[in-house]
Amino acid sequence: MTDWIDACGTDEIDEEDVIRFDHDGRTFAIYHGPGGDFFCTDGLCTHEQVHLSEGLVMDYEIECPKHNATFDYRSGAALRAPACVNLTTYPVKIEDGRVLIAI
Amino acid sequence: MGKRDYSLLGADAKRAVETGLAAAEWYHTDIPRAQMKALMQRADQPAIRDTILLYGCMIAFAGIGIALWPSWWSAPFWLAYGVLYGSASDSRWHECGHGTAFKTRTYNDWVYQIASFMIVRNPHAWRWSHARHHTDTIIVGRDPEIALMRPPDLARMIANFLGLIDAWNGWGRMLYNAAGRIHPEEADYIPETEYPKVIRVARIWVAIYAATIALAIAIGSILPLMVIGLPRLYGAWHHVMTGVLQHGGLADNVVDHRLNSRTVYMNPISRFIYWNMNYHVEHHMFPMVPYHQLPALHDRIKHDLPAPNRSIAEAFAEMWPALKRQLRYEDYFLRRDLPPTAKPYREDFHDGALGAAE
Structure with a gap:
């Protein structure tokens, strides 16, 4: 059975933005x-x-704040050097105005 | 600190990794997320305007230079063309390499490729080199882009005002890469998957230079080389003049860009050629902020930064004596005072380096 973790409220992240969420040392x-x-x-x-939470979200891409590596955050695909390795993505669902992630 | 070893494969490189100086967390001025997002926003318009102006001027100056050739009346037009070719290409290479100049990625990539050719920096190799420069800015043995090492080689610096070292090294490396080889130091920061791209670009460039030289021989004139190749030499002076000010005479082996980078107020023409990289502390602290937003970023965080130099001349007047002193005592550097509104330097992070300043 999937363990869903309550990460944040849907109203805590502006549209086209990102926040950091720390859980269990990750x-x-x-x-x-x-x-x-x-x-x-x-x-x-x-x-x-x-x-990446300090980076820039443009459409469905996140750009790293240090070297401007870019990823598609839906698939995790690395789009621009110096990133060559894809990001790991995790399932998300919304319940009662909360963002739940399965990690 | 003893004699510095700038080799990326040497003792100082190993020490930087062992002590955690490599890939360290750097100081940032606090900026609320909403303001930072606004500063990071991309736009095509400023860079399209500047690029049309740049390439338009280059075509005009080169056209007049060709029309007046071989009269000495053509010289001022070649000098103007040369600065745009041999110096503005440095800042275009830089900004488009970061991917921040234009909003549209393909525009960044096109200008990046053209600028890389003009400045003779392999676009794939140097993308990785510059990433390392931002990770480990002026960390001895880690940063492959330290222009002024200690003790400073002032003859080399002066020669580079005419591109006499860097451009030749660039062409030498182009031939080396075109032969299908990657230098061991390049292998330290370029992933193996990128090697074929490095080699392919080098071979295309060799073909362009070969065609240019062949044309020059065929028509019995150096005119084709005045347009392609030579302006990297006779127009290099401006990017060297501004480039050595970025970090020259300042601290090394620190993790606070306020200690190792310099912001200099410059005239509008130099800022156009240099694409606002005179705001260099700001650029290093927040590399995602596009060049056209750097003046706004400067206004936002200047309370936390050392006072900028007021002009290029003032910056050289500050840096030059420090470089001369480093010839005798290489641990010496300029320690830049912070205003009372700034967060102080973390002395505990920089014990070794800060002890040598005056």
């Missing part, structure tokens, strides 16, 4: 897409250990 990035949808990936860039 760090994640929770995204609010331009279509009102929510997504979750690992919180650190796969190029170097930089928190």
Whole structure:
């Protein structure tokens, strides 16, 4: 059975933005897409250990604040060097105005 | 600190990794997320305007230079063309390499490829080199882009005002890569998956230069090389003049860009050529902020930064004596005072480095 973790409220993330969520010694990035949808990936860039939550969300892409590596946060696909390794993504569901992630 | 070893494969490189100086967490001025998001926003318009102006001027200056060739009346037009080719290409390479100049990624990529060719920096190799420069800014043995090492090689710096070292090294590396080889130092920061791209671009460039040289021989004139290749030499002076100010004479082996980077107020022409990289502390602290937003970022965080130099001349007047002193005592550097409104330097992070300043 999937363990759903309550990460944040839907109103805690602006549309086209991202926040950091730490849980059980791990760090994640929770995204609010331009279509009102929510997504979750690992919180650190796969190029170097930089928190993506300080980066820029443009449409469905997140850009790392340190070296401008870019990922599609829906699939985790690395789109632009210096990232060569995809991000891990996690299932998300919304319940009662809360963002739940399965990790 | 003893004699510095700038090799990426040397003792200082190993020490930086062992001590945690490599890939460390750097100081950032606090900025609320909403303000930071606004500063990071991308736009195509400013860079399209600047790019049309840049390439338009280059075509005009080169056209007049060709029309007046071989008269000396063509010289001022070549000098103007050369600065745009051999110096503005440096900042375009830089900003488009970060992917921040344009909002549209393909526009960044096109200008990046053209600028990389003009400045003679392999676009794939140098993308990785510059990523390392931002991870480990002026960390000895880690940063592959330290322009002024200690003790500073002032003859090299002066020669580079005419591209005499860097451009030749660039062409040498182009031939090396075109032969299908990756230098061991490049292998330290370029992933293996990128090697074929490095080699392919080098071979395309060799073909362009070969065609240019062949045309020059065929028409019995260096005119084709005045347009392609030579302006990297006769137009290099501006990017070297502004580039050495970025970190020259300041601290190394620290994790606070306020200690190792310099912001200089510059005239509008230099800022156009340099694409606002005179706000260099700001750029290093927040590399995602596009060049056209750096003045706004500067206004937002200047309370937390050392006072900028007021002009290029003032910055050189500050840096030059420090470089001369480093010739005798290489641990010396300029320690920049912070205003009372700033968060102080973390002295405990920088014990080794800060002890040598005056």
